[in-house]
Amino acid sequence: MTILMCVLLSFLVICAVAVSFSKKLLNSVLIFMSYSLIMSVIWMLLESPDLAITEAAVGAGITSVLFFVTLNRIHSMFKDASGKKKEVKEDEEKKSVQ
Amino acid sequence: MKKRNLFSSLLDWVWESRSDLYENMTIRDDDEEVNVITKAEHKEDIVKVKEKVFDAADRGSFRKWRFLYKILAVVFAVFFSAVLLITVGQLPKIGDINNPANNEVEKRYIEKGLEETGATNIVAGMILDYRAFDTLGESHVLFVAAIAVTILLRLDKSERDPEDTKITETITEAEEEDKIFEPHHDAILQKVAMLLVPIIILFGIYVILNGHLSPGGGFSGGAIIGAGLILYLNAFGFEKTERFFNEKVYKTVIFSGLAFYALAKCYAFFCGANGLDSHISKGIPGHILSAGLILPLDIAVGCVVACTMYAFYAMFRKGGL
Numbered sequence: 001m002t003i004l005m006c007v008l009l010s011f012l013v014i015c016a017v018a019v020s021f022s023k024k025l026l027n028s029v030l031i032f033m034s035y036s037l038i039m040s041v042i043w044m045l046l047e048s049p050d051l052a053i054t055e056a057a058v059g060a061g062i063t064s065v066l067f068f069v070t071l072n073r074i075h076s077m078f079k080d081a082s083g084k085k086k087e088v089k090e091d092e093e094k095k096s097v098q
Numbered sequence: 099m100k101k102r103n104l105f106s107s108l109l110d111w112v113w114e115s116r117s118d119l120y121e122n123m124t125i126r127d128d129d130e131e132v133n134v135i136t137k138a139e140h141k142e143d144i145v146k147v148k149e150k151v152f153d154a155a156d157r158g159s160f161r162k163w164r165f166l167y168k169i170l171a172v173v174f175a176v177f178f179s180a181v182l183l184i185t186v187g188q189l190p191k192i193g194d195i196n197n198p199a200n201n202e203v204e205k206r207y208i209e210k211g212l213e214e215t216g217a218t219n220i221v222a223g224m225i226l227d228y229r230a231f232d233t234l235g236e237s238h239v240l241f242v243a244a245i246a247v248t249i250l251l252r253l254d255k256s257e258r259d260p261e262d263t264k265i266t267e268t269i270t271e272a273e274e275e276d277k278i279f280e281p282h283h284d285a286i287l288q289k290v291a292m293l294l295v296p297i298i299i300l301f302g303i304y305v306i307l308n309g310h311l312s313p314g315g316g317f318s319g320g321a322i323i324g325a326g327l328i329l330y331l332n333a334f335g336f337e338k339t340e341r342f343f344n345e346k347v348y349k350t351v352i353f354s355g356l357a358f359y360a361l362a363k364c365y366a367f368f369c370g371a372n373g374l375d376s377h378i379s380k381g382i383p384g385h386i387l388s389a390g391l392i393l394p395l396d397i398a399v400g401c402v403v404a405c406t407m408y409a410f411y412a413m414f415r416k417g418g419l
Binding site for chain 1 (some may be wrong): 219221223305313314315318319321322323325328407410411414415
């Protein structure tokens with residue numbers, strides 16, 4: 001049990017660091033989602049299933065859905081944090097070369 | 099402007115008889131040409147503003163401070179993490195008898211919880227019986243958050259002037275944008291939703307109704323039902339959900355849920371404080387109809403939370419229910 005706990009806690013730390021270091025906003029939201037899922041498993045191991053259910057439903061479900069909608073609304077679903085849209089630009093360059 | 103003392107101007111302001119700007123304002127003639135901005139010009143302005151804003155980071159005056167910002171950021175991060183780590187290091191040991199957590203309250207909850215509340219799930223007994231006042235505050239916090247989201251994101255068509263083109267334009271724009279991203283008859287999503295939505299909503303109802311017997315309760319069950327409704331909305335669009343969920347339903351459910359909670363708890367507190375019999379039987383522990391007020395309170399909280407979650411999503415999507 002302790003080994004599983006250590007693995008989960010280290011995953012938690014890795015997720016928390018990766019959220020702030022990932023370039024794309026969409027990736028940040030997805031990592032945040034996985035953070036909540038790991039957290040809900042940890043609540044389960046800490047013998048508080050009430051919190052585990054709530055964490056899985058609210059943290060991993062609804063919060064990230066709201067984040068997706070917000071990203072959609074501000075037109076930065078596929079942009080990185082600086083607001084540039086890299087993939088599309090490359091495509092345009094390819095088209096102009098052709 | 100005439101000089102008036104503070105009190106009289108305050109009175110004027112309270113009675114709305116005269117504003118401070120009253121004598122300084124000039125009314126514009128109707129014939130005067132108003133500076134009308136077309137949509138294209140508006141977009142050009144936005145582009146110009148964006149260029150200025152993003153350029154500001156590269157200007158010399160800002161470049162000077164950038165180095166300082168970086169150093170200060172590192173210093174603050176190290177300082178605050180050190181404070182937190184030192185605090186964690188000075189926490190009492192887990193499971194120590196002399197911990198402040200091990201007082202008579204906890205013992206009473208564990209030993210007499212089943213007897214006094216009738217709930218086999220001690221957590222539900224604590225949340226909705228001993229500390230029901232906290233839970234009432236929590237559901238009100240959620241309600242206030244929903245109101246704030248409504249104030250920020252709502253685009254109302256009916257109450258505004260129909261000739262006000264600016265608002266109607268933004269509404270149609272929002273709806274068009276929403277339609278672009280809405281999946282049109284996405285076969286995979288619809289089939290999966292047809293299978294999953296009933297199961298999710300059933301599971302949510304189970305979690306709410308068994309809140310006093312097994313893990314779960316009003317908030318988590320309501321969140322699960324809300325997630326199921328959001329999945330249904332994503333698969334089939336607003337046209338299908340508007341058949342059973344509109345603003346009127348939302349208002350009715352939220353207000354009746356919160357009012358029922360407050361009234362029921364008022365009754366329980368009044369009886370408890372004055373040593374009266376509460377006329378609500380505790381029932382046999384373990385049965386579904388037991389634990390007194392906990393089950394109806396769970397249902398009320400669940401309805402409020404489910405509606406609020408769905409309303410959040412609808413507000414974010416198109417600025418209205």
